[in-house]
Amino acid sequence: MSGEQDLTAEGGHGAVPLAGVPVAKKEHSAEREWPLYEVFVRGKRGLNHVHVGSLHAADDEMAVRHARDVYTRRNEGVSIWVVRADAVTASSPDEKDPLFAPSGDKVYRHPTFYAIPDDVPHM
Amino acid sequence: MTTTQVAPDADDALLAQFEATIGRSDRIEPRDWMPDAYRKTLVRQVAQHAHSEIIGMQPEGAWITRAPSLRRKAILLAKVQDEAGHGLYLYSAAETLGVSRQELTELLIEGRQKYSSIFNYPTLSYADVGTIGWLVDGAAICNQVPLCRTSYGPYGRAMIRICKEESFHQRQGYELLSTMMRGTDEQRAMVQESVDRFWWPALMMFGPPDADSPNTAQSMAWGVKRNTNDDLRQRFVDMSVPQAEALGVTFPDPELRWNAERGHHDFGEPDWDEFMQVVRGHGPCNTQRIAHRRRAHEDGAWVREAATAFADRQRSERAEAHG
Numbered sequence: 001m002s003g004e005q006d007l008t009a010e011g012g013h014g015a016v017p018l019a020g021v022p023v024a025k026k027e028h029s030a031e032r033e034w035p036l037y038e039v040f041v042r043g044k045r046g047l048n049h050v051h052v053g054s055l056h057a058a059d060d061e062m063a064v065r066h067a068r069d070v071y072t073r074r075n076e077g078v079s080i081w082v083v084r085a086d087a088v089t090a091s092s093p094d095e096k097d098p099l100f101a102p103s104g105d106k107v108y109r110h111p112t113f114y115a116i117p118d119d120v121p122h123m
Numbered sequence: 124m125t126t127t128q129v130a131p132d133a134d135d136a137l138l139a140q141f142e143a144t145i146g147r148s149d150r151i152e153p154r155d156w157m158p159d160a161y162r163k164t165l166v167r168q169v170a171q172h173a174h175s176e177i178i179g180m181q182p183e184g185a186w187i188t189r190a191p192s193l194r195r196k197a198i199l200l201a202k203v204q205d206e207a208g209h210g211l212y213l214y215s216a217a218e219t220l221g222v223s224r225q226e227l228t229e230l231l232i233e234g235r236q237k238y239s240s241i242f243n244y245p246t247l248s249y250a251d252v253g254t255i256g257w258l259v260d261g262a263a264i265c266n267q268v269p270l271c272r273t274s275y276g277p278y279g280r281a282m283i284r285i286c287k288e289e290s291f292h293q294r295q296g297y298e299l300l301s302t303m304m305r306g307t308d309e310q311r312a313m314v315q316e317s318v319d320r321f322w323w324p325a326l327m328m329f330g331p332p333d334a335d336s337p338n339t340a341q342s343m344a345w346g347v348k349r350n351t352n353d354d355l356r357q358r359f360v361d362m363s364v365p366q367a368e369a370l371g372v373t374f375p376d377p378e379l380r381w382n383a384e385r386g387h388h389d390f391g392e393p394d395w396d397e398f399m400q401v402v403r404g405h406g407p408c409n410t411q412r413i414a415h416r417r418r419a420h421e422d423g424a425w426v427r428e429a430a431t432a433f434a435d436r437q438r439s440e441r442a443e444a445h446g
Contacts, residue, residue, distance in 0.1 A: 016171040016237050017402060018338050023166040025226045031424065032431060033225040036218065053215040053281070056224060058430035059437060070211050073204070074288075093154035 036085040037063040039070075041077035049081050057082075145346050150276035153219035161345055164338075165275050166220050167236070168347065170227045173213035174238040177231075178412050180206045182246040183255055191249065198295050199252060205292065209285045216277040232417040240398065241328050243406030250303060250310075250317035256296015258318070258325040258363065264289050265359045266329070274346030297366065304371050311371070318367070319375045326390075327398045329356040360388050 034056040040049035052071045057063035063082040071077065091099050107113050116123050137156040144151060151157055184203050190196035214224040230236040241259055246252065267289065270282040303310040330336060330352040342348035350358075360379075367374060378391035400406065 016168075016175065016239060018164065018167050021167050021171070021237065022230060022235050023163045023170070024222060025229060029225070029229060031225065031427070033223055034427065034431065053212055053277075054218065055211060055215060058427075059434035062430065062434075069204075070208055073201075073208060090154070093152060 034058050037067075037082045038085050038088060039063075039067045040081040040083075041067075041071055042079035043076060044078055049079065052076075054085060060084075145274055145344075148272075148274075148346065150279065151274055152276045161347075162220055164342065164345070164347060165278065166217060166222055169213055169217040169220070169275075169278055169281075170222070170230070171236055171238060173210045173217060173227065174231045174236060175242065176206050176210035176213060178238045178242045178416060180210075181412055181415055182242055182244070182408075183252055185246055186249055186252050189249065190252075195299070202256070202292055202295065205288050209288070212281040212284055213278075216275075216281045219277045228420060232413060232420055234404070234413060237402070238412075239328065240401040240406060241324050242412060243401050243408045244320070244324050245407050247320070248313050248317055250300065250313040251321070253296045253299035253303065253314070254317040254321045256292050256294075257300060257366070258296075258321050259328070260289055260292040260296060261363065261366075262325045262328045262359050264293060265355050265362070269349035269355075272346075272349060297370070300370055300372075314370075315372050318372045322374045322376070323393050323397075326356060326359070326393045327395075329353075329359065331395060331398070357387055360390050364388055 036054055038054050039052050041052050042049045055066050055070055057066050067080045180203050187199050190199050267282055267286050271279055273279045300314050303314050333351045333353045336352055339351055376391045382389045
């Protein structure tokens with residue numbers, strides 16, 4: 001079986017080749033790409049803004065406009081936040097990160113830690 | 124083949140953690156450690172899925188100015204705009220893997236990354252708008268619904284958004300065809316002719332038979348892919364047959380019949396030689412599709428540059444004002 005025939009249905013809209021397809025370019029074009037923005041949408045009043053994805057825009061105002069067109073075409077939102085991706089500071093993705101260790105052994109912070117007799121109402 | 128081995132310098136502990144996450148059917152998230160081959164497989168898959176959505180705007184986009192009514196025109200505009208949106212959700216997911224959208228666009232217009240072969244067929248009549256919605260988007264739904272549970276978090280989340288919108292695409296197509304089927308004999312003939320042209324290419328959308336898809340096993344082990352090509356194709360045929368009956372059209376396959384023993388429909392073999400020709404770039408519209416995408420990209424360059432210059436000026440003026 002040649003590499004060229006190595007196709008998969010995972011193109012979503014149909015079969016595309018996986019073998020022999022590059023995933024990166026050696027040299028980029030000279031064009032400066034618009035910065036990447038992360039987009040957060042409030043679905044309706046009473047809910048938090050939730051991260052929905054990202055997009056490129058030349059500036060903050062354009063990012064809001066693009067976010068409306070890309071992420072709220074069907075009334076998915078009543079409010080949008082955008083923030084440049086390079087302005088986000090995040091914790092380490094490692095689940096064993098000591099950052100989260102302090103909450104690991106404090107079972108007394110959960111209501112289920114406390115035994116209450118079954119016949120005590122409204123607890 | 125690079126997709127079956129992990130990076131040789133991979134730390135065993137990291138690999139074990141990665142495999143444990145996959146094993147729990149948990150999601151891999153952007154900044155997690157992942158084997159290089161997993162990352163590359165995903166970039167290829169998500170990027171080419173994005174390209175398919177973007178190129179997929181062209182066959183139907185051609186009918187926007189010729190839609191028969193304002194209602195149909197508004198629907199078609201919304202649909203084509205959705206395809207652009209789907210492309211952007213997917214480029215956004217691909218970018219979490221460390222590639223840039225600009226880079227991927229360049230790989231597309233240089234012909235180095237591909238898109239689904241279905242979009243290399245022309246849309247010869249307005250009925251094709253309906254057939255694409257019904258059969259092509261129907262096949263896409265079969266492919267995409269299982270991908271909502273794919274192991275890479277951003278890809279799965281993009282697929283959930285896309286699947287919600289695909290349902291509109293399929294229903295508007297089917298309704299369009301139903302309306303034509305209630306029209307004149309000429310309109311009914313147009314629908315049948317269109318279905319005859321798109322049936323086999325739609326079946327080919329699921330890719331070659333499983334025996335000829337060596338990547339499937341690795342992609343399934345990683346939870347990137349959830350069903351085999353043949354499983355999905357069978358599911359699509361079984362779904363489509365009663366829909367065709369309700370519509371009053373037939374599929375151009377003399378071997379298509381219900382098999383009570385299997386509980387599925389039997390059907391003929393698509394012409395895989397034709398499929399390979401189209402994938403290799405010899406389909407009816409390959410050259411036209413890429414040329415159009417390249418032109419749109421290059422004609423838009425001055426707009427991107429002007430917006431960048433304007434943003435730069437706004438920033439420097441603000442900086443001066445704050446002195």
